[in-house]
Amino acid sequence: MKRQWYLYLSFLICLTYSTSVQAENKKPDEKRYVIIHADDAGMSHSVNRGTIEGMEKGIVSSASIMVPCPWFKEFAQYAKSHPDLDYGIHLTLNSEWKNYRWGPVASRDQVPSLLDKENYLWDNVGQVMAHVNVKDAEKELRAQIERAKKFGVPLTHLDTHMGAVVSRPDLLEMYVNLGIEYDLPVLFVANLDPKKYGLIAKKGLELKAVLEKNGLPVLDELVQFYGERDYEKRKNAYLETLRNLKPGVTQIIIHCGFDNQELQNITSSSSRRDGDRRVFTDPNVMNEVKELGIEVITWKQFHEMARKQVTSAQ
Known part of the structure; x- marks a missing residue:
């Protein structure tokens, strides 16, 4: 069930992605940018160490933090002492592991619809969709953002753990409005197929225009791999993706x-997480990215690019 909802994120908020892109579709005069983004900082000490190593020794250009998790404070202290790096909030409405659970940042009595029978956040995205009140969700997500700010995290963007915040049109709109209010880009890719995604696709098109009007960037592509455990196969899949990036900005x-x-x-994903750290600190991978002419950027840089576009259009 958890794997299905990880895959749901990819289908819900991004364009249909194929690891092979025909060369004739590329325009050589158009720049290719990529954000190498590490999710789940704050989840555990191991994840914190791996994320920091990826940012300091590799080409991981951005990370997002799970504020409700027990190891949030450790990563927040790192972020505060390294303000030149790129940090977002991994807005969290669910707690998916069997024996390692977390609750809300907001007082439980203020967000009752977010809680399961054990007083943790709901296990999966389907339960979030079925039970969560959008007003409770907004209280909780504001609490997560404000807690990160209180701990001195220099925020550059917002995104969503397992896609829960973009699973219903009302949650999606609330998410975008938070980005506009805090002047923080949100992880967002529009152009969903209305035949497949119905109201979410329609709302996505509306909100894309709102984001762009407010100088907040919208990704051209979003890619993630969940399943492959073998390190070499995982590495080759990432390399194939990088070789076939389309013009524009991909995360x-x-x-x-x-x-x-x-x-x-x-x-059970520990070996895959170890593999991701190893891939993006691998000198051969880093050299190939340079040879391909791909520019690795941060969300901070992406935001500035969007601001310049708005200014030049005025």
Whole structure:
């Protein structure tokens, strides 16, 4: 079930993606940018260490933080002391692991629709869709943003854990409005097929225009891999993706960590997270990105690009 909802994120908020892009579709005079983005900072000590290594020794250009998680404080302290790097809030409405759970940042009595029978956040996105009141969700997400600010995290963007915040039109609109209010870009790709995604697709088109009007950028492509455990196969899949990037700005979502006892006790994805860290600190991968002429950017830079476009259009 959890894997299905991870895949749901890719289908819900991004264009249909194929790892092969025909060369004739590329325009050589159009620049290719990529944000290498590590999700789930704050989730555990292992994930924090892996994310920091990816940013300091590799080409991980951005990370987002799960504020409700127990290891938030450790990563927040790092972010405060390294303000030149790029940090977002991984807005979190669910808690998906079997024995490693978290609750809301807001007082539980203020957000009752967010809680399961054990007083944790709902396990999966389907439960969020079915039970969460948008007003409760907004209280919680504001609490997450404000807590990060209180701890001195220099925020550059907002995104969404497992796509829960973009799973219903009302939640999607609230998410975009938070980005506009805080003047923070949100992880967002429009152009969904209305035949497949109905009201979400329609609302996405409306909100894309609102974001752009407010000088907030919208991604051209979003890519993530969930399943492959073999390191070499995983590395080759990422390389193939990089070789076939389309012009514009693509975000590649990764999850960094170390395949140690702590992370193994939390999740079966520990080897994949270890693999992502290794891939994006691999000198051969970093050199190939340079040779391909791909510019690795941050959300901060992406935001500035959008601002300039708005200014030049005025």
